[in-house]
Amino acid sequence: MAPGAAHFYCYYWCVKQQRVDLLAEGLWEALLDSYQPNITVMDWYWLSCECTGLHVRLLAADGQTSLQEFHHESPKDGVPQEKRNWCHVSHVFHGYGPGVRYVHFQHKTLDAETPDGFCRTRATDSSVSVQLRD
Numbered sequence: 727m728a729p730g731a732a733h734f735y736c737y738y739w740c741v742k743q744q745r746v747d748l749l750a751e752g753l754w755e756a757l758l759d760s761y762q763p764n765i766t767v768m769d770w771y772w773l774s775c776e777c778t779g780l781h782v783r784l785l786a787a788d789g790q791t792s793l794q795e796f797h798h799e800s801p802k803d804g805v806p807q808e809k810r811n812w813c814h815v816s817h818v819f820h821g822y823g824p825g826v827r828y829v830h831f832q833h834k835t836l837d838a839e840t841p842d843g844f845c846r847t848r849a850t851d852s853s854v855s856v857q858l859r860d
Contacts, residue, residue, distance in 0.1 A: 736839040743832040745789065746854050753856060759824035764857045767796065767829065768816040772848040778835045780849075784819055785828040794822040829854045 778800040
């Protein structure tokens with residue numbers, strides 16, 4: 727690029743989501759409503775050049791009503807190449823009340839097309855686990 731030339735970046739929102747049906751995964755209503763086991767969500771993402779958001783909601787039987795939420799957001803300003811790395815995020819939901827039937831994951835990233843190519847956020851090993859307490 728010539729000295730003094732402008733840098734043009736094109737930004738694209740990328741949204742990936744998944745809903746986990748806890749009853750289909752072998753849990754039962756009485757366990758979720760009365761005992762309310764801890765529900766742990768974990769995720770790994772590559773800290774890219776732009777912002778990354780992870781939003782997890784515990785949903786009621788209608789699949790829409792949110793009973794409890796967790797939100798994680800990476801730094802909003804660009805991340806220098808030498809500081810990019812894999813980041814681990816986890817959260818434990820507890821005391822969420824009766825009615826939880828689904829866990830909804832949503833990744834939302836602002837990917838960029840730069841003069842050097844695409845800068846995309848990668849996510850992997852998203853998981854939900856349920857722990858019975860002592």
